[in-house]
Amino acid sequence: DSGVTQTPKHLITATGQRVTLRCSPRSGDLSVYWYQQSLDQGLQFLIQYYNGEERAKGNILERFSAQQFPDLHSELNLSSLELGDSALYFCASSANELFWDRGDYNEQFFGPGTRLTVL
């Protein structure tokens, strides 16, 4: 158990719908990352939040948005869903300080993922 929780485990919905995936990071971790794993795109970084602020963006579609709340949990919102959005969505967390120095390392701990199926 990594200490990162994601809900729900499975989600089945229809095209055009909107869903929200939730992630609770490990206690004390300030950074939350979202990754998408699909057959077409492989495992790719979507977005990172640090202490409530967006820090880095990857190949995240405009139909997708995320936020991190004051209690540090994060939500990934997917709207106007298409068949191609079917994937496993991972959340990861780390302590991740803003500034890095040699010798620093903050492991990313992955949640169990949310399996999204769009029919």
Added chain:
Amino acid sequence: AQTVTQSQPEMSVQEAETVTLSCTYDTSESDYYLFWYKQPPSRQMILVIRQEAYKQQNATENRFSVNFQKAAKSFSLKISDSQLGDAAMYFCAYQEAGGTSYGKLTFGQGTILTVHP
């Protein structure tokens, strides 16, 4: 942009034998991390081993070791004394150290490892 390439979609090994998984990457950075992650059928992402680019010594974790060739931008994983529980998808990953991209992981396409009894 950094890229990570795993050229072996599938590999197989006999139990108790040794297998090596390959990975190459492209970056213009001098400081970074490289990782191997294991994803068993449960889909959980498990960190196997980490290598800091500024360290010349290859990382080792029990039966898992890496061959890090910085100039060649190559990072292979050797699994010794393979066990049935090693069967999984293995991902090579890159992480920039510092800078605005610090934190995000860039993954290769993955290698499915089958272990035969």
